[in-house]
Amino acid sequence: MLLIAKAALGVTAAVALTTAYVFHEGVIRVDVDESRSGGSHVHVWVPATAVSAGLRLTPRHHLQEAAAQVRPYLPLLRELSKELQKYPNAEFVDVRDSEDHVLITMREGKLSIDVVSDSEKVHVALPVETIADVADRLEDAAPGI
Amino acid sequence: MNHFSRGLLGFAGSLVLSACAFLPSPILAQTSSKSDQWIHVRVESKEDKGETVRVNVPLELAVKVLPAINHENLQGGKVRIDNAHLEDVDLRALLDAVRTAKDGEYVTVQSNENNVRIAKDNGYLYIHVTENNSAKKESKNAEGKQVPAKSGAAAKESKVEVKIPMKVVDALFSAGKDQLDVLAALRALAANGDTELVNVKDEENTVRIWIDSKNIAD
Numbered sequence: 267m268l269l270i271a272k273a274a275l276g277v278t279a280a281v282a283l284t285t286a287y288v289f290h291e292g293v294i295r296v297d298v299d300e301s302r303s304g305g306s307h308v309h310v311w312v313p314a315t316a317v318s319a320g321l322r323l324t325p326r327h328h329l330q331e332a333a334a335q336v337r338p339y340l341p342l343l344r345e346l347s348k349e350l351q352k353y354p355n356a357e358f359v360d361v362r363d364s365e366d367h368v369l370i371t372m373r374e375g376k377l378s379i380d381v382v383s384d385s386e387k388v389h390v391a392l393p394v395e396t397i398a399d400v401a402d403r404l405e406d407a408a409p410g411i
Numbered sequence: 412m413n414h415f416s417r418g419l420l421g422f423a424g425s426l427v428l429s430a431c432a433f434l435p436s437p438i439l440a441q442t443s444s445k446s447d448q449w450i451h452v453r454v455e456s457k458e459d460k461g462e463t464v465r466v467n468v469p470l471e472l473a474v475k476v477l478p479a480i481n482h483e484n485l486q487g488g489k490v491r492i493d494n495a496h497l498e499d500v501d502l503r504a505l506l507d508a509v510r511t512a513k514d515g516e517y518v519t520v521q522s523n524e525n526n527v528r529i530a531k532d533n534g535y536l537y538i539h540v541t542e543n544n545s546a547k548k549e550s551k552n553a554e555g556k557q558v559p560a561k562s563g564a565a566a567k568e569s570k571v572e573v574k575i576p577m578k579v580v581d582a583l584f585s586a587g588k589d590q591l592d593v594l595a596a597l598r599a600l601a602a603n604g605d606t607e608l609v610n611v612k613d614e615e616n617t618v619r620i621w622i623d624s625k626n627i628a629d
Contacts, residue, residue, distance in 0.1 A: 338481065341479040342476065342479040342480055344479075345475055345476050345479040346472075346476050346479075348475075349469075349471070349472040349475050349476060350472070352469075352471075352472075353469060353472070353626070356467070356469075356626050357465075357467055357626075358466065358467055358468065359464075359465070359466050359467075360463075360464070360465040360466075361462070361463070361464045361465075362462070362463050363459075363460035363461060363462040363463070364460040364461055365460060
């Protein structure tokens, strides 16, 4: 009986730690809701760690191809993500009229882009560390192309 | 301490660790210092849909990110100006003349349509333009003569007020010929402190560009 209790505790602790690790970088969230009839509703919540892990598992030649395409923007991405981390809560862009509202903010360390219009609502939130991580991985995959 | 309490202690420890790991890093991170300078752009339009645009950018972020943008005429924080756009005006010589001149009014143009005033005072360059739109609405009669706008028509003015520190102007033109050093200008702006840079007002639109240490537009 004691052995089973120990095993259960071990498993629970392992699950708790794994969950904590998976979510420690935050969650990438994409919500798209189209209000027209038959419009699509997309709700994706992905742990940011999955992106980092995915990049590690992606075959090198695929990463090199991607890096070659985005090479001109990598320094910008890296610098932007590094600087954005200094402003965990800030409002950068707010554009609104009677029909549309676009908001680009940092909320609790996440870059958040919200677009609300009569026809659709789009909310995207991703941790800035993830942007930096992606830029670093792509740079590492194809240095000096 | 028996095995069960030891296990419980281990579990509790794991939970505390997990809770720490769950805490988003920004909460642990320090917030930006109050001395940070932000450049704010605010556009309010009363036309059609009544659009409002608010842009707030930390100057430090702009200074760091700008050199990383290399696109067409913008390279390394400098903008290359085509000769054609200068139309034979030697801007550098013009600015040198303004810089070395004493404080005072350099240009004052007053007409029915526009009032223009360019002045230098206490290290700032001022450009004020007031446009009287009602004057433009004069129409021609059948004989081709100018007829003033109807007396009932409201005089519609648009005002442009630009106030730029001379140090910023100097920095902007500090790059080589046909180049504007935007990066140097941003650095000079950051060193200058809170400033109201541009104010444009007409009956339908308001544009304001200013620098302060608040991270939101008021």
